[in-house]
Structures are given as C-alpha cells and as structure tokens.
Amino acid sequence: MIMQRDQMLRHLANETFDLLVIGGGITGVGVAREAARRGIRTALVEMQDFAWGTSSRSTKLIHGGLRYLRNFEFGLVRESVVERQRLLRMAPHLVHPLPFVFPVYTGDPDPLWMLKIGLMMYDWFSGKGTQIPHRMARGKAVMQWEPLLKQEGLVGAGIYQDCATDDARLTIEVLQSAVQWGAVAANYAVVTALRHDRSGKLEAVEVEDTLTRQRFAIRANRVLSACGPWADTVRRMDDPSAPSLLRLTKGVHITVPRDRLPLTNAVTMRGTDGRIMFAIPSGAFTYLGTTDTDYAGRPEDVRADRDDVEYILAAAQKNFPGQKLDFADVVSAWAGLRPLVRSQAANPSAVSRGYELFPSASGLVTIAGGKLTAFRAMASHIVDYLFPATKRAQGTAPSDNPLPGATTEPVAQETVKAISKATGEPEAEVVRVAQRYGRRFGPMWTELQTSGALSDGDPLMAWRLMQLKQAVEHEMAVRLEDVVARRTSLLLFTQDNGQRHLEALGQAMGQMLGWDATRTAAEVERCRQRVQEMFAWKNA
Missing domain, CATH: 3.50.50.60 (FAD/NAD(P)-binding domain)
Structure with missing residues (x-):
C-alpha cells in the first residue's frame, strides 16, 4: 500500500x-x-x-516479562503472554519464537526451584499455544544449550520460549x-x-x-x-x-558481531549487580542489554553513556568470560526511555x-x-x-487480523543463498530483510532481479536501493535517517552503520523526493551525525 x-x-x-x-x-x-x-x-x-x-529503541522482544512475576504482577504477565501468542498469528513474519536459556548460579537471588515455578506459570498463561514448553537442565547439562556460559557455580537453567521482533x-x-x-x-x-x-x-x-x-x-x-x-x-x-x-528510566543496548558472541539461543543473564539482562542473537549480530536507570534530561537527548556500555560489557564478561568482549567489539548502541507511571519505588526495575x-x-x-x-x-x-x-460494534474485522505483510511462508534456503551470493549480504542478514517485508518481499526481489541493477557494478548497493524504494513509496519515509535507522537495519545491524552507501542512498532518495543538492547533503550529514552521537561514549 x-x-x-x-x-x-x-x-x-x-x-x-x-x-x-x-x-x-x-x-x-x-x-x-x-x-x-x-x-x-x-x-x-x-x-x-x-x-x-x-x-525503535526497545529490547526488541515480544515477551511476557518473566521477571515481573517476582513483583507479583501476574495480570501484566498473563496479558503479555496471551498477546504474545496473538502476535505470532498477526505478524508471523515479524514476531519469531526464540528459545531462552536462563542460567542459575550459586548465590543468585532466584534459586532454581523458584525459576521452575515461574516457568510453570509462564507456560500455563500461554495455554496450548506455546511451541516450546519450558524444561529444566542441571549442572553441566546447561552447556549443551549454550557452551559459552560461565561454568563456575552453575547450578542449572530453565529453557523457555519468548519471541523477538523488529520493533x-x-x-x-x-x-x-x-x-x-x-x-x-x-x-x-x-x-x-x-x-x-x-x-x-x-x-x-x-x-x-x-x-x-x-x-x-x-x-x-x-x-x-x-x-x-x-x-x-x-x-x-x-x-x-x-x-x-512520568518516571523516565533509560535502557541502553549494545551490538557485537555474532562471531564474537555466537549464541544459538537468547540468554537471560544477570548483570554484576544481579539485574536481569539479555543477550540475543539477531542475524549476523548479537545484542545485549538493557540498563535501567533514572533519567532526568530532555527525552530527545537520551544517549548511551560510557558507564552504560561498561555496565553491559561487565555483564557479558561475567556470563561469557571466554569471549573477553570489550569496547572494540561494539558495532552499535542505542538508548531509549521507558515512560513509566511515577511511583515511590527506590529501584527503577521495581516500577x-x-x-x-x-x-x-x-x-x-x-x-x-x-x-x-x-x-x-x-x-x-x-x-x-x-x-x-x-465496544461490541457489529460488522468490524477482528482486532487480531493479520498485519499487511503477514505470511507463514519463509523464504526458501536456496533463495537466501542465491541472494547472498548475488549481493554479498550475509545469509543471516538476507533472512532479516526477507522477514521484514513478509509477503511483500517476493515481488520486491523479482523487480530487482528484472531491473538489471544487480549487474551494474555494486549489487549490495542495488539491494539497499530496493529497500529505500519501498520505504519512500510505501512507508512514508521522508528523511534519509528514516530509512537508515527505522525502515531498515543499516544503522544498528551492519558493520559500518550503513556509512558505505550513505551518499548514494541520499542521492537516490533526493531524486525520488525532489531534493536539491543542499538538502541532499544535509540529509547525509544528519545520518553521519547520528552515528557520531551513537559512539560519543567512546570519547567520554
């Protein structure tokens, strides 16, 4: 449309x-x-x-919020789990089941038996729709699920299902x-x-x-x-x-190449202060977070600080000590604000x-x-x-009708391999793009193939121009940053944050929207500034 x-x-x-x-x-x-x-x-x-x-700055999960059970927010968790199941039907191309491993170590606030009770409630809220009922693993059996986890003090783990999305x-x-x-x-x-x-x-x-x-x-x-x-x-x-x-709390995430933290499942991990955090595989990358700290500045100025990045890296080093992740591994970072209802809770995570x-x-x-x-x-x-x-209007479509791109048919693996070979895009990122567009992807790819653009010298650029065209013509993208940061994953989930093709994308978007040279240059510079702001913590 x-x-x-x-x-x-x-x-x-x-x-x-x-x-x-x-x-x-x-x-x-x-x-x-x-x-x-x-x-x-x-x-x-x-x-x-x-x-x-x-x-666009969340943990990118569709989940019940297992940790909220500890705060006795049973109604919130039940509603969220039920809605998770609905979204799997409404947007199967954007909401993907993902196994989570929740390791428990000696001295953790929640012992293994308590986690098991929580996961039993989680499954009960899900009903028969859950695709992966929880299971428990003890001791070294956990390493069969995620061999990179720290072994010292490992008591066991719960394995359960939630979902990832592109928010x-x-x-x-x-x-x-x-x-x-x-x-x-x-x-x-x-x-x-x-x-x-x-x-x-x-x-x-x-x-x-x-x-x-x-x-x-x-x-x-x-x-x-x-x-x-x-x-x-x-x-x-x-x-x-x-x-x-409102009580605004800041949540920061960082991304690293997946080959630096090659997880098979998402991991529910604890920070150095015991807070629950996540490490989530996503295409050719893994992202980690989130922080949860009070924020008092202007909402539009929120940024990842050096302390935030250090906190997340410390959690990664604690949970995956063999990987030795550090500042040099960080490919991107994002910071968002939770607009929570003001309360007297001392700990932001308790709100x-x-x-x-x-x-x-x-x-x-x-x-x-x-x-x-x-x-x-x-x-x-x-x-x-x-x-x-x-409230009970007659003749209206169900509110859980599928979204416009909904499809349950994944792109064939041979097609993924062919696209990766033709464009130079990693296979995992080809899958991300195909899932993003759902049933629209087939016509987009066919149009690109028949245009001849893949043989014009830079097939990866042609691949990205395909996405730019869709964003401008069908998704009300009117600034270059709209495309780079939200309609596509170039800003957060590429090694160069989309910089390699920024000029060419700006030129193409300018031609589509009638920009002059000054406007085009300003749009490109705005995107470069966004990348600089994302990494401002490096110079702090």
Whole structure:
C-alpha cells in the first residue's frame, strides 16, 4: 500500500475527526488501528518519524516479562503472554519464537526451584499455544544449550520460549493496517498548542509541518496523548500546572558481531549487580542489554553513556568470560526511555510496566506506561474507554487480523543463498530483510532481479536501493535517517552503520523526493551525525 504524506496532511487540515492521536509510537498507532477498525474517523500526528522514540529503541522482544512475576504482577504477565501468542498469528513474519536459556548460579537471588515455578506459570498463561514448553537442565547439562556460559557455580537453567521482533517495523506495519482501515496519519507534524473554547474544553490542536513550516489546526471530538516520554510536555500545553505523571528510566543496548558472541539461543543473564539482562542473537549480530536507570534530561537527548556500555560489557564478561568482549567489539548502541507511571519505588526495575489513563478537565486523555507486547490489548481498552458505544460494534474485522505483510511462508534456503551470493549480504542478514517485508518481499526481489541493477557494478548497493524504494513509496519515509535507522537495519545491524552507501542512498532518495543538492547533503550529514552521537561514549 502507498501512504502519501501530502494527501494525509490535506485531510488533517480540512476534516473534523472523531479521534486525534498525538504520538506515532506503537501505542499511538495501535490505538489508531483499533479505532479505525471500529469505524471511528481517526487521525494521528507524530512530531518526528514514526517509532522515532521508545518504539525503535526497545529490547526488541515480544515477551511476557518473566521477571515481573517476582513483583507479583501476574495480570501484566498473563496479558503479555496471551498477546504474545496473538502476535505470532498477526505478524508471523515479524514476531519469531526464540528459545531462552536462563542460567542459575550459586548465590543468585532466584534459586532454581523458584525459576521452575515461574516457568510453570509462564507456560500455563500461554495455554496450548506455546511451541516450546519450558524444561529444566542441571549442572553441566546447561552447556549443551549454550557452551559459552560461565561454568563456575552453575547450578542449572530453565529453557523457555519468548519471541523477538523488529520493533520499528512492527510499528510501521500496525500503522499501515490503521491506514488501510481509514486512519489519516502524518510524521514530522508537531503539536505546537492546544486550543480551548470559552468553557475550557479542548476544541482544536495546532500543528506545524516541520518539513515545510506550514501550520494548521486539527479538529477532533476526542484527543488522546500517546506521547510516551513526552506525555508530561503535552499535558502542560493543556494545563501548565499539571503534575508530572512520568518516571523516565533509560535502557541502553549494545551490538557485537555474532562471531564474537555466537549464541544459538537468547540468554537471560544477570548483570554484576544481579539485574536481569539479555543477550540475543539477531542475524549476523548479537545484542545485549538493557540498563535501567533514572533519567532526568530532555527525552530527545537520551544517549548511551560510557558507564552504560561498561555496565553491559561487565555483564557479558561475567556470563561469557571466554569471549573477553570489550569496547572494540561494539558495532552499535542505542538508548531509549521507558515512560513509566511515577511511583515511590527506590529501584527503577521495581516500577510497574503497566499503564494508566489520565483524563483532564479539558477532555484531553493521556496514557502513561505500557509495554510493546501488549499494544493491541492496551489499544482495545483505550478505545473502549474513549468510545464505549463501539465496544461490541457489529460488522468490524477482528482486532487480531493479520498485519499487511503477514505470511507463514519463509523464504526458501536456496533463495537466501542465491541472494547472498548475488549481493554479498550475509545469509543471516538476507533472512532479516526477507522477514521484514513478509509477503511483500517476493515481488520486491523479482523487480530487482528484472531491473538489471544487480549487474551494474555494486549489487549490495542495488539491494539497499530496493529497500529505500519501498520505504519512500510505501512507508512514508521522508528523511534519509528514516530509512537508515527505522525502515531498515543499516544503522544498528551492519558493520559500518550503513556509512558505505550513505551518499548514494541520499542521492537516490533526493531524486525520488525532489531534493536539491543542499538538502541532499544535509540529509547525509544528519545520518553521519547520528552515528557520531551513537559512539560519543567512546570519547567520554
């Protein structure tokens, strides 16, 4: 499908909507999809690109959150596990079952028997849908699962199933589904003010297109702020005296080449302070994280610090001592913020990952908290709250209908090998790209083959141009960074962070979108700056 931004902006400026969603992360697009599905005339605006914030900077897991059982958040875990099973059906190309090994060592906070009880509950919540019921391994038997784990003090391990995803791509596909059902959405459309009538009720939202500097007002009967870490900012546009809702905590991840940490399964590991973290194989790479520390700066300024990277590397060295990972192995890093509901908990990791709705006197409703995994259920509850008459609307499609690219047919291994040979892309990364597009991938690859571009001197460049074209024509990518950082995995999951082809990609995107030489150079420089910021910790 094609999402035309100019056309979307005209609709936003000229129509009155039932619902306006502010925020284009997974929560916002999930609500837009659910509302549009019910026949509610829905609009959505995002001040940056879709998934620019937390929704492209998570641990990229669809999981129940085993550790939340320790905090007695049984309802949250059950909902998340049930939603995990739904997402396996809705987006099998983007949500992939992944075995996890959870080793237990002498002195760990949770003994093996306690882990077994937790995993039994996990399986029970999953129902018959779980593909890999948990199992327990003792002593050296654990090494058959992950031979790189530290052996000293190893008591045993639990092996269980959760799922991995591409968080930014999932957000884009949920948005595409919302648009298919009639939602109107635009990125780079920042809210500048909330307009009230004489009685103090919200009557319009003033917006600026940050690419053209044009301003307009959007009128809607209901307005939902799904702004994640920026929720308090929007609330104070509505009421300058509004108290803060959020406790922002920072989560940092790092990526290393998979041959430096060649895991077969994901590993649930503990940091040097006992916190639960993950090491997750992903294509030709393995990523590790996350940290969980309070954050008090501007949300848009969040970065990985040297302390964050040292903390993650220390955990890797503790759990996989033979690999001796260090700073030189780090290929990429990302930092995101969790917009948690403010609490008095001393430890950030003890703060609930649940969500709450906060209505204001003007009619603005703000959502705080929430998890990637539960976005569909959360959206359903929110739309029930905003439009109770639609709760059991007749004639609407099921909310767990497959997303646009859904397919259960993997690309044949011989095709993967042929693409890898033709383009120079590692086979594991070919699989990542094929999964990203799902059923769309076959036509994309066929078009590339018949174009002759693979024989024009740089077949890897042609492969990346194929993805650029899809992003611009079908996914509302309007800046080069949108493509490099969110529509593709070039920034985080390539050895050079996409730098080798940055100039050529910028030139091609400029031709597609009518940029002049100055704009093209600025887009390329913006991406280079993003890479420099990602590695600023090296010079700290």
